[in-house]
Amino acid sequence: MSKHFGGFSALSEVSLEVAAGERFGLIGPNGSGKTTLINCVSGALRNEAGSIVFRGEEISRLAAYQRTRRGIARSFQIPRPFHSMSVLENLVVPLGYVVGLNDTDAHAEAVRILKTIGLADKAQTPSNRLSQVELRKLELARAMAARPRLLISDEAMAGLAGNEVDEVLKILFDLNATGITIIMIEHIMQAVMRFSQRVICLDAGRIICEGAPAEIVKNPEVQKAYLGA
């Protein structure tokens, strides 16, 4: 697919495939098109050329909410909670709108998800009073509530301390173990390398390298564009 903003081409003929159940890493310097790519996949932006196929269905003309209903969920790089709602209610939105649960079931399910992610004691807290780690966890919990087949995690660990990164990583590993495909965008290299089975490096809207994490870090182009060697 391709995506232009005016004369600037953010993505030029990027083509990639992710297998069901895969842990897939997306790296690249700032402005390389990572977020644009997943915005196109999740439906926040429309790609101009090319196509996006999810589970055998062409989805590039569907609205974002329809894609979520087909199983694509994402977390936001800068957390965007529904700030007038409690933590619990934040989860009830996708549980109602995506999964189609009634209020009673949605509340029970939201509590269950909050327990697994370690936010149960914050269920009634207004989401605008959360700390940075808690906000990141809420982003993931809300994405889980949409019962995705594909979860796109956009820098879920940015700005977190070491043990907090481990915590979030564990959540993502656990989710993957239940069969959810995960695309991870991340600047924390140790995290991507540990997590991903396969990594793609983007630079200036093009894929410059693709392979297993160990190969990627040795690739001279990746070292030049991203790793600063």
Added chain:
Amino acid sequence: MKFWIGMAVTVALAAGLALSRTNEYFFYAGFVVLQFVVLATAWNILGGYAGYVNFGTAAFFGIGAYTAVVLFKAAGAPLALQILAAAAISGLLGFGTGLLTLRLRGIFFSIATVAVIFIMETAMVNWRYVGGATGMQLLRPPVMEPFESYTRMLFVAMAILAVIAVSIARYIEVSWIGRGLRAIRDSEEAAECFGVPTLKLKLFACTVSGALMGAAGAAMPMYMSFIEPPSSFSLTYSVSALAMPMIGGTSHWLGPVIGAVLLGSVQQIVTVTISNEINVLVVGVLLVVFVVAAPDGVLGLLKKLRWLLRSSR
């Protein structure tokens, strides 16, 4: 249940008053206050719940009024039919306006809604059938039993409309629609990504809001026995419909009601005791005071007060 008893009591009270010997002026002023309850409640469905600030209230109100006039002139339609038709036409206008403008966000949406007022007003100015720029005098039909005067009947009709408007707003607020609208207000992008069909919900809110505004406008020509474009499409309606929920509180259906009763009554009192010009000033001053000192309105203040009382105990 408590809510429905309250609503029934409101209608019964209005009807009781209208049949009693209360001074005629009470109904003359009460009609305007109730009309603002409808307008403020209608505005809040889109502006308060979804956070889309609509400046076009006057357009929907005016089109409602003109729909009533057309029906009255062409077929001598009774009041109830005028109101129903006005709601339908204004709802359609809301849907159309929404379709064209709801992809715009923030201030751009608001500016677009202002344009709707001018388009509608210009159209009416150039339509001879409804009196054009000079307006048109209307002869009230004989009043229905058991009412003593037409104003009393309009007062009761507006009370019923207010109850309907508040019930609809409350239903939307507590239902899944309300949760979706709040999600839109908090973060439209996140809402869309978590399954909320944002455009559909906004269109729905805009249509319902427009229909209720039009219904409120439909009773206006008979109330004044006159219609003309400038007063039907007056920006004062837009400003009041926005100021009242802001003053009362936008996150709860009670907010616009409190705001409308408070501001509407003050306006009526000021008009009688001081002057008609000052009453516009009152809206402005109160709006500024509340936006600065109590951005969550009267309801926000009450909430804070309750919280303080509880924590001091």
